[in-house]
Structure formats: C-alpha cells, structure tokens
Amino acid sequence: MNRRHFNQLLGMGTAGLVLPSLPSLGRSVAPEALLEPGLDVALKKRLADAALNAAKSKGATYADVRIGRYLNQFVITREDKVQNIVNTESYGVGVRVIANGCWGFAAAADAKNEADMARAAEQAVAIAKANARLLKEPVQLAPQPGYGEVSWKAPIQKNAFEVPVKEKVDLLLGVNAAAMKNGANYVNSVLFMVNEQKYIATTDGTYADQDIHRIWPIFNVTCIDAKSGKFETRNALSAPVGMGYEYLQTNPADKVTGITTRYNKGYDMLEDVTAAAQQARQKLTAKSVEAGKYDLVLDPSHLWLTIHESVGHPLELDRVLGYEANFAGTSFATLDKWQSKNFQYGSKMVNFVADKQQVGSLGAVGYDDEGVKTKKWDLVRDGVLVNYQAIRDQAAIIGEKESHGCCYADSWGTVQFQRMPNVSLEAGKTPLSVQDMIKDVKKGIYIIGDGSFSIDQQRYNFQFGGQLYYEIKDGQIAGMLKDVAYQSNTQEFWNSCAAICDQRDYRLGGSFFDGKGQPSQSSAVSHGSATTRFNGVNVINTARKI
Amino acid sequence: MAILSKEEAKRIADKVLSFAKADETSVTISGGRTGNIRYARNSVSTSGESNNLSLAVTSVFGKRSGTATINELDDDSLARTVRRAEEIARLAPENPEYVPMLGPQKYLNTKPYAETTAKIDPAYRAQAAFDSLDPCRKKNLTAAGYLEDSTGFFALANSKGLWAYNQQTSAEFSITVRTADGLGSGYATRDVTDVSKLSTREATEIAMQKAMASVSARALEPGKYTVIMEPAALVSNTDASLMAALVRSMDARSADEGRSFLSKKGGGTRLGEKLFDERVTIYSDPMNSEVPTSAFSGDGRPLERVTWIEKGVVKNMSYSRYWAEKKGVAAIPPGGNFIMEGGTQSLADMIKSTEKGILVTRLWYIRPVDPQTLLYTGLTRDGTFYIENGQIKFPVKNFRFNESPVIMLNNLEAIGRPVRIGGNLVPPLKIRDFTFSSLSDAV
Numbered sequence: 001m002n003r004r005h006f007n008q009l010l011g012m013g014t015a016g017l018v019l020p021s022l023p024s025l026g027r028s029v030a031p032e033a034l035l036e037p038g039l040d041v042a043l044k045k046r047l048a049d050a051a052l053n054a055a056k057s058k059g060a061t062y063a064d065v066r067i068g069r070y071l072n073q074f075v076i077t078r079e080d081k082v083q084n085i086v087n088t089e090s091y092g093v094g095v096r097v098i099a100n101g102c103w104g105f106a107a108a109a110d111a112k113n114e115a116d117m118a119r120a121a122e123q124a125v126a127i128a129k130a131n132a133r134l135l136k137e138p139v140q141l142a143p144q145p146g147y148g149e150v151s152w153k154a155p156i157q158k159n160a161f162e163v164p165v166k167e168k169v170d171l172l173l174g175v176n177a178a179a180m181k182n183g184a185n186y187v188n189s190v191l192f193m194v195n196e197q198k199y200i201a202t203t204d205g206t207y208a209d210q211d212i213h214r215i216w217p218i219f220n221v222t223c224i225d226a227k228s229g230k231f232e233t234r235n236a237l238s239a240p241v242g243m244g245y246e247y248l249q250t251n252p253a254d255k256v257t258g259i260t261t262r263y264n265k266g267y268d269m270l271e272d273v274t275a276a277a278q279q280a281r282q283k284l285t286a287k288s289v290e291a292g293k294y295d296l297v298l299d300p301s302h303l304w305l306t307i308h309e310s311v312g313h314p315l316e317l318d319r320v321l322g323y324e325a326n327f328a329g330t331s332f333a334t335l336d337k338w339q340s341k342n343f344q345y346g347s348k349m350v351n352f353v354a355d356k357q358q359v360g361s362l363g364a365v366g367y368d369d370e371g372v373k374t375k376k377w378d379l380v381r382d383g384v385l386v387n388y389q390a391i392r393d394q395a396a397i398i399g400e401k402e403s404h405g406c407c408y409a410d411s412w413g414t415v416q417f418q419r420m421p422n423v424s425l426e427a428g429k430t431p432l433s434v435q436d437m438i439k440d441v442k443k444g445i446y447i448i449g450d451g452s453f454s455i456d457q458q459r460y461n462f463q464f465g466g467q468l469y470y471e472i473k474d475g476q477i478a479g480m481l482k483d484v485a486y487q488s489n490t491q492e493f494w495n496s497c498a499a500i501c502d503q504r505d506y507r508l509g510g511s512f513f514d515g516k517g518q519p520s521q522s523s524a525v526s527h528g529s530a531t532t533r534f535n536g537v538n539v540i541n542t543a544r545k546i
Numbered sequence: 547m548a549i550l551s552k553e554e555a556k557r558i559a560d561k562v563l564s565f566a567k568a569d570e571t572s573v574t575i576s577g578g579r580t581g582n583i584r585y586a587r588n589s590v591s592t593s594g595e596s597n598n599l600s601l602a603v604t605s606v607f608g609k610r611s612g613t614a615t616i617n618e619l620d621d622d623s624l625a626r627t628v629r630r631a632e633e634i635a636r637l638a639p640e641n642p643e644y645v646p647m648l649g650p651q652k653y654l655n656t657k658p659y660a661e662t663t664a665k666i667d668p669a670y671r672a673q674a675a676f677d678s679l680d681p682c683r684k685k686n687l688t689a690a691g692y693l694e695d696s697t698g699f700f701a702l703a704n705s706k707g708l709w710a711y712n713q714q715t716s717a718e719f720s721i722t723v724r725t726a727d728g729l730g731s732g733y734a735t736r737d738v739t740d741v742s743k744l745s746t747r748e749a750t751e752i753a754m755q756k757a758m759a760s761v762s763a764r765a766l767e768p769g770k771y772t773v774i775m776e777p778a779a780l781v782s783n784t785d786a787s788l789m790a791a792l793v794r795s796m797d798a799r800s801a802d803e804g805r806s807f808l809s810k811k812g813g814g815t816r817l818g819e820k821l822f823d824e825r826v827t828i829y830s831d832p833m834n835s836e837v838p839t840s841a842f843s844g845d846g847r848p849l850e851r852v853t854w855i856e857k858g859v860v861k862n863m864s865y866s867r868y869w870a871e872k873k874g875v876a877a878i879p880p881g882g883n884f885i886m887e888g889g890t891q892s893l894a895d896m897i898k899s900t901e902k903g904i905l906v907t908r909l910w911y912i913r914p915v916d917p918q919t920l921l922y923t924g925l926t927r928d929g930t931f932y933i934e935n936g937q938i939k940f941p942v943k944n945f946r947f948n949e950s951p952v953i954m955l956n957n958l959e960a961i962g963r964p965v966r967i968g969g970n971l972v973p974p975l976k977i978r979d980f981t982f983s984s985l986s987d988a989v
Binding site for chain 2: 027028029030081082083085103105106107109110127130131133134135136137169185186222224226227228229230231233321322323324325326327329330332334413415452453454455456457458459460461463465483485487489518519520538540542543544545546
C-alpha cells in the first residue's frame with residue numbers, strides 16, 4: 001500500500017473508494033483475530049529449517065527465510081459517521097537464496113508445513129540459477145555471525161489491538177465533534193495501527209523472533225468561506241510512532257507550548273483538533289506571503305520531512321550506486337565526495353545519525369530483515385559526509401566490514417533490500433530555546449507541520465510547504481501567513497543551518513509510507529530534530545488564480 | 547493458475563450466496579498472476595512471479611456491513627467466511643451513507659484481455675530484459691529498467707442478482723539509460739494490454755538517444771517558457787501527474803462541499819462552465835481498442851462512455867451512489883481510463899513549428915501544493931531540450947515547475963496525436979507560459 005492508496009482509503013482523496021477487501025494488506029478479519037497468537041516459535045524454527053535445508057540441498061550457498069504475520073487495523077471516520085473499520089491479517093513466508101552467485105526469491109502465502117517451505121526454497125534457487133545467466137558479478141556478502149535463537153519486542157505499554165474498537169470510535173467521533181464545534185466545515189479522522197510479527201532465520205545460524213508495533217492517529221480539518229469560494233485545511237501535528245496505545249494517553253510533560261501546542265511522546269488529539277479548526281479558519285484571512293529571502297525557523301513536526309528527503313534518501317547506498325536509477329533516482333552524494341573526507345554536507349553544527357535502535361521510533365527493531373543486529377552510526381559529522389546506509393551485499397563497496405543492519409521488506413511476499421533507518425539531526429550542544437532562537441531573527445518565517453514536498457531524482461533541488469506559517473519580524477511573531485513554500489538546494493540549505501535548539505526540544509516525526517523499489521514497497525521511518533534555524537532561504541508565493 | 551473462468555467464478559459465487567442469511571450479501575472473487583523483472587547497472591537485480599486468489603464476502607444487516615476474506619474455496623471455508631462476515635456486520639456501527647446493493651446490470655462487451663500477455667513466462671521476461679540491456683552494454687551506456695506483467699480476473703455477484711465478470715491483462719515497461727560519466731540520462735515508458743505490441747528494444751533505443759543527447763546540459767534562466775510536453779510528462783505510470791490529477795479531481799461531492807477546484811464562489815459547482823481552452827475534450831471509454839478497460843466499476847456500476855470536458859466546458863462529474871441519490875442525479879462512476887482528444891501532428895511536427903521552446907520528456911516527484919487551484923510542483927527529468935527555429939538545439943538543465951493543469955490547459959498552443967500512457971490516451975501538448983520556478987543540478 002502506498003501513500004496514494006492510503007489517502008484513498010481515508011476518503012481524503014477525491015473519489016470515495018469501495019474496498020470490500022484490501023488484498024495488499026491481507027485478508028479481512030474480525031478484530032479479535034488481531035489478538036490471537038501467531039505460530040509457536042518452535043514451529044517457526046522447524047519450518048524455517050525445512051526451507052534452509054531445502055535451499056542448501058539444491059545448491060544455495062546462502063539462504064534466509066522470513067515467516068511473517070502482519071496485522072493492521074484502521075478506524076476511519078468523517079464528521080459524525082464511522083466510514084469504515086478494517087482489520088486485516090496477512091501470513092506467509094519469503095525465502096531468499098544465493099545460488100550460482102545470484103539472488104533468487106520466492107514467497108508462499110499461508111505456508112504451514114515443511115513441504116510448503118521446501119517448495120518455496122526450491123523455487124527461489126531455480127529463479128537464482130535462471131537469473132545467473134544475466135549476472136555481471138557474483139553477490140558478495142559481508143561476514144555475519146549467527147546469533148542462535150534470539151528475540152526482540154518493541155517496548156510498548158499497551159497493545160493497541162487490546163483497546164476495544166468502540167473506544168477508538170468514541171475517541172475519533174469526539175475529535176470530529178470538537179472540530180465542528182470550533183468552526184470546521186469538514187473533518188476526517190483515522191486511527192491506524194500495525195503489528196508486525198516477524199521471524200527471520202539464516203544459514204549463518206540466526207533465528208530471530210520479533211514483535212513490532214506502530215500507531216498513527218491523524219485528522220484533516222477543512223474550513224470554507226462560501227462567499228469567496230476559498231477553503232483552507234489543517235492536518236494533525238501528531239507523528240506516526242513505534243509505540244502502543246499509550247501514545248494517545250495525554251501527559252502535560254509531552255506537550256510543547258508556544259504559538260501552538262506540539263507533542264512529544266504523548267498526543268492530545270482532542271486539543272490538537274480544537275486548535276486545528278480555529279487555525280484553518282484563521283488561515284482563510286491570513287496574509288499571503290511576499291516572495292523573497294527569509295530566515296526559516298523549522299519545527300521538528302516540519303523538519304523531519306526535509307531531513308527524510310534531503311538526507312535520508314541521498315545517503316541510501318543503493319541509490320548512490322544506481323540501483324534505483326529507473327524509479328526513485330540516483331544521488332548527488334557520490335562516492336568520490338565521501339572519499340574526499342571533506343565534502344561539507346552542512347554547516348559545522350550539522351550532525352546526522354542513523355539509528356535502528358531509537359526507542360519509540362518507527363524504524364526500531366532488534367534485527368533487520370537479513371538477521372543483522374541493529375545499531376547506530378554517523379552519516380554526517382561536523383557537517384562532513386562520513387558514511388552511507390549499507391546492507392550485507394553492499395558493505396564491501398564502502399570498505400565496511402559489516403552491514404549497517406538496515407535491510408527491510410514490507411511483507412513476507414516481497415524481497416528485502418536496503419531501506420532507510422531512522423535518520424536524525426542531533427540537537428544543539430549549547431542551551432537554546434525556541435523563544436531565544438526567534439528573538440534573533442529579523443525577517444523570518446516559523447513553520448510548523450509537514451505539507452507539500454517534492455525533490456529531484458538526485459536530491460539537489462527541493463520545495464516544501466507546511467501546515468502553519470508565522471511571520472517573524474524583529475524577533476517577534478507578527479502573525480499568520482499563507483501560500484508559503486520554500487525552495488533550496490540540499491547542500492546550500494544545510495550549510496545555511498545557523499542554530500539548533502537543545503535536546504529539550506528534540507522530537508520525532510516520521511512517515512508510515514516511504515516508497516522505494518519496483519514493485520514499490522513502503523517502509524516506516526522516523527526522523528528526529530530540535531527546532532532549527534536556516535538563514536536566507538528562498539520563499540515563493542503559491543497563490544494562483546484559475 | 548489463479549484465473550477462474552466465468553463459469554467457475556459464477557458457480558462459487560452462487561455457492562457463497564446460498565449460504566447467506568443477511569439482508570444483503572455480495573461476493574467478490576479476484577485473482578491472477580503478476581510477474582516482473584528489474585535490472586540496474588546493466589545487470590538483473592530482481593525478478594519474480596506471484597499468484598493470488600481471494601474471495602471476499604460482504605454481509606449487510608440494515609445499514610451495518612461486515613467483510614471477511616478467504617483464499618480457500620472449498621464449501622466449508624466458504625460457509626465459514628459467510629458466517630464470519632455476518633458476525634462482523636452485526637457488531638459494526640451503522641453507516642448512515644449505506645446505499646442498498648445494485649440489482650442485475652447490463653454491461654458492454656469490452657476486451658481488456660490478450661492471450662499473448664497471459665502467456666508471458668520467465669524466459670520471455672529474461673529476453674525482454676536482454677533486448678534492452680544488450681544495446682546499452684554495446685554503447686557503454688548504463689541501463690536500469692523494469693517490466694511488470696499481470697493477468698487477472700475480477701468477479702462480483704450479490705443477493706439481488708447482480709453478476710459481473712472481467713478478465714484483464716497488462717504489461718508496463720520503463721527504462722532509464724544513463725551515460726557512463728553520469729552526465730546524460732534518458733527515459734522511455736510503454737504500457738500495453740497485448741504484449742505483442744511491446745518492444746523493449748524500441749523503447750530502450752529512444753531512451754539511449756535521449757541519454758546521449760542530454761550530456762553537457764546548459765543552464766537557462768527559470769521563468770515562463772513555451773513547452774512541448776511529451777505524453778510521459780503529462781501522465782505517469784508510477785507517480786502523480788498533471789493530467790491524472792485533473793481527471794481524478796472531477797468528483798462531485800468535493801465540489802458540492804466547497805473544497806475542490808470545481809467549487810463555485812458562493813456555493814454549488816462549476817458544472818457547465820468553460821474552464822479550459824475550447825480544444826480540450828476529455829472522456830472515458832471502456833470500449834476504446836487502444837485502452838480497453840473493464841465494463842464495470844468496483845461496486846458493479848456499468849462503465850460507459852462519459853465525457854468529462856467537452857470543448858473546454860465541464861460536462862460531467864463523478865458521483866458515489868450515496869451522493870448521487872442525495873442530489874437526485876445519475877450516479878456516474880469515475881472512468882476506468884481517460885482519453886484526451888488530439889490532433890494529427892506528430893511530436894516532430896510540433897517541434898518543427900516551434901520558434902523557441904523546451905521539450906520535456908518526463909516530469910517527476912509531482913505533488914499538490916494548493917488543492918484550491920490544483921497547483922502542483924515537480925521537476926523535469928531524463929531529457930530536457932531547448933528548441934529554436936523548429937530544431938532541438940541543445941540539452942538544458944532540469945527545472946522545477948509550479949503549475950496548475952487548469953492554467954496549463956488554458957495556455958494551449960497545439961495538440962498532437964494521442965498515444966497510450968498509463969492506460970490512457972494522451973497527446974503531446976504545446977503550452978505557452980509554463981512556469982519554471984528554479985533550476986536543478988540533477989541529471
């Protein structure tokens with residue numbers, strides 16, 4: 001499922017969608033089924049061994065097996081109506097092998113016995129051997145120790161599937177009522193919950209059983225001025241997170257107060273929608289921005305997406321090497337720039353870290369989808385490009401002795417490949433509050449929330465919008481703006497980074513649906529930052545007449 | 547093989563309905579096979595094939611509905627699935643927008659299926675990839691491409707006697723060719739119902755020419771330019787696109803609610819207003835032999851020829867059944883394809899008649915900026931060239947654009963001959979004053 005399909009599902013797209021079933025997500029089930037246990041771990045090991053042994057006996061030099069059970073629940077509403085409640089389950093296995101130096105992959109839905117497993121493994125070996133005829137160089141895997149039988153569980157407090165659907169419906173209808181009461185003409189709201197139960201076994205001797213949870217509460221509020229025929233929207237300032245239902249338990253300590261309230265590890269949906277309805281109404285009469293150069297103060301609820309597009313993607317090694325040339329594109333961050341050891345990606349205060357262990361993030365797992373223990377590593381240190389994101393068959397290319405542990409497949413039925421880990425901007429090291437940051441800005445715009453986004457296929461030129469824009473004049477917030485988008489070039493932009501707030505303001509944003517590959521797969525990833533200032537960025541006015 | 551014949555599907559659907567005890571029950575059965583081969587850096591990176599077969603039962607009591615799915619088709623499994631759907635329905639909240647199921651319908655006899663495509667096997671895909679890789683390797687160019695084919699069926703039946711069945715095939719191919727120094731890049735894409743009409747070599751040769759011709763691009767100042775948009779710049783198989791954005795925004799409910807570019811100042815919609823150049827006519831037609839589609843929509847409504855825009859005037863909008871009933875109008879479903887009427891000029895003719903302009907092969911990363919005006923942003927990619935006095939003079943660096951298809955279709959200079967793209971028929975367009983807002987260093 002990609003972002004477009006998701007938007008259609010939410011009814012936020014243009015046409016209502018009739019979806020009796022969601023084949024891309026799995027079979028439609030009753031909500032109780034989401035709490036039923038998956039296969040016993042001993043049975044998973046036996047099934048996995050059947051596939052690994054079959055692969056080896058057919059000539060594979062390496063094999064891994066993923067046994068996956070993927071559970072999803074959506075609760076979808078608009079105004080005073082429940083539009084849809086969808087519960088899905090998808091179960092199957094994917095077997096990946098190297099034979100004659102070439103990768104081969106095969107998957108089987110509902111595989112439940114050793115014979116099903118062996119058949120999938122044999123098919124994967126046959127595909128590898130067939131494709132080996134077109135191979136230029138054999139696959140080279142970074143060495144990897146086996147960990148034996150291990151497990152990892154996301155540290156959640158409350159499994160969202162244990163919360164009755166009625167409670168979720170009541171929450172969303174309450175949110176919608178608050179929006180309407182505060183001036184909204186329309187409101188859509190959705191709760192989206194995911195549980196991935198994944199088992200990976202490899203011929204290196206790793207058998208890892210993992211339990212991963214994600215949740216995303218969102219809404220979209222529309223206000224209309226019938227007289228002028230204009231409308232404005234405001235989306236939720238929530239983040240999709242690697243947490244349980246506790247994300248919706250509001251806690252004053254998780255609120256960041258200011259011109260509007262933003263949220264950290266707990267989200268107050270009712271409070272946010274109330275503000276959203278008032279702000280969407282306010283936007284209708286806000287001042288249209290005057291195009292020109294501004295200093296930008298970017299909130300983490302906005303900056304995560306700029307980090308995702310201009311740092312996360314260009315440093316994916318498969319893109320750098322050309323594997324994504326026909327779809328997502330390549331990268332400006334070429335190997336020679338990295339080898340020079342002095343490519344100034346950003347100003348000296350800019351440090352980007354990749355992290356597959358960050359608690360509460362979407363990308364956190366114990367082991368990646370080829371059985372590598374996850375870790376944290378530097379991508380940009382003191383502004384200089386120092387590393388990429390690499391998996392086992394790429395590590396040797398950049399002289400690494402081991403994989404970074406960022407291999408992922410979005411289903412048992414899709415083949416795993418290099419995916420973006422959480423990539424975050426480190427908070428500033430000297431104490432700095434948002435208020436103090438704004439005090440120093442003479443002519444600027446403060447942007448909160450993510451909006452329109454677009455970047456070229458080598459990740460140089462980008463354009464971003466947001467949800468809320470406030471004009472800064474001589475160190476003070478002067479009022480709301482609209483029709484704002486900024487354009488820049490990745491290297492120029494990060495080198496214009498002039499100040500970063502400290503750790504107290506550090507928050508995660510993220511995407512449930514980062515698309516990559518053909519056929520396209522989506523992955524969920526978080527990006528952390530504190531509020532950050534960029535000097536002299538080009539802002540355009542997006543208002544048009546039709 | 548996961549393709550059920552019409553007779554097999556009907557037999558299973560009837561069996562499901564015989565188990566049903568709800569007020570209304572519908573059953574959908576879908577399945578098929580999809581295969582692909584992907585290559586990059588002149589070597590195959592992945593390939594695969596998968597089959598799927600799925601049956602979904604939707605049971606309705608009053609305005610409460612529930613759906614359960616299964617992929618085993620024995621009688622016991624079917625009966626169990628019907629019971630589960632009924633249990634889910636009983637517990638579901640009422641949907642005030644529920645509209646009773648349709649009775650029997652009459653459908654056109656469309657032909658979106660080709661046996662040649664259904665017969666594709668791994669050897670065919672490997673040969674298709676070789677035909678694309680081989681000429682690139684010989685010219686020291688780097689190929690990255692993707693071929694995906696699918697053969698499937700969809701059947702829909704309900705307790706009110708509706709029965710619909712469709713078989714469909716398609717194949718999509720795209721190729722990006724880059725020069726070894728990374729300074730040139732070219733692209734071509736094709737999609738077909740009948741794979742005998744696809745030549746991966748022919749498409750690759752165009753991408754190769756564009757790659758070689760785009761080396762050492764010069765920078766032009768951003769601003770308003772006359773552009774010739776190739777069809778792949780107007781519609782994309784893989785991304786949002788300007789023309790698809792326009793056609794998909796023809797939903798009546800959004801317009802009535804006041805949150806569409808088709809909403810009228812003071813309330814109501816712009817149905818009947820002339821919003822585009824009078825040469826713009828866009829319609830859907832499931833019978834078109836170049837872009838055939840299923841004869842029915844997912845909810846069983848017949849798909850027929852519908853004109854959305856005629857001579858620049860908004861003629862029709864699409865409706866959900868609920869909204870049509872509320873408004874007392876015909877429930878026209880969104881089309882399965884769209885066809886923009888064109889002229890007889892080839893792309894070469896359009897270039898010849900251009901004094902100064904820019905030829906755009908492809909637009910990329912196209913995202914909405916303002917839904918009020920359908921303003922979109924994105925970038926040119928994989929072959930952008932400067933035209934002067936009827937000739938392509940030199941390659942130019944890529945641009946970011948900020949433009950609305952509504953404005954674009956008012957600034958029409960010329961319309962070429964339509965070609966199939968993304969399952970639609972779209973002509974190349976020459977447009978004046980297209981807004982490029984900044985330069986990109988990307989190749």
